[in-house]
Amino acid sequence: MANNKKCGCGSSKGFTLIELLVVIAIIGILATIVLVSLNSARSKARDTQRVADLRQIQTAMEMYYDSHGAYPAGTYDEAMGLVVADKFLPSVPRDPTNTGSYVYTYDLCTDGLDYTLRAVLENGGTAPTTGPLVTDIDSGACGTATLCEDPTYCLEP
Secondary structure (H helix, E strand, C coil): CCCCCCCCCCCCCCCCHHHHHHHHHHHHHHHHHHHHHHHHHHHHHHHHHHHHHHHHHHHHHHHHHHHHCCCCCCCHHHHHHHHHHCCCCCCCCCCCCCCCCCCEEEEECCCCCCEEEEEECCCCCCCCCCCCEECCCCCCCCCCCCCCCCCEEEECC
8 A cells, every 4th residue: 555645845834035024024113113102201201300300409409598598509510519518418410311411500699599490301391380380481580581491491499
């Protein structure tokens, strides 16, 4: 009796090159979409951190004011150094990017009773608008023009 088993030699049960290329292209497109949305989420998270930092600084500045009767003088680094020295802040807050492109700024009025804190946001000024937020102002607490237009987030006492 003859052996009639089929060897399957004429049929192929794999993927063609075209099918593999289509699958790789689809995976590439999906990966690009995910990375773009992830970068957007990261920049929003950095903006949220900036707002939180300024509010933390504002609280520390009020404690400094209660202790000394005036806000600290000097540049941002000098003023924050005084606030940190009095242990109202654990360390000087820095921008989350740490690149120098985005920095926190501090301006003290000549009377020592008012100041403006500023941070530039990455998402075009879409920070939360609750609390003592100052945006698009023509004159700040010091009565001088301040740079507080979108995308800058500003706080004053």
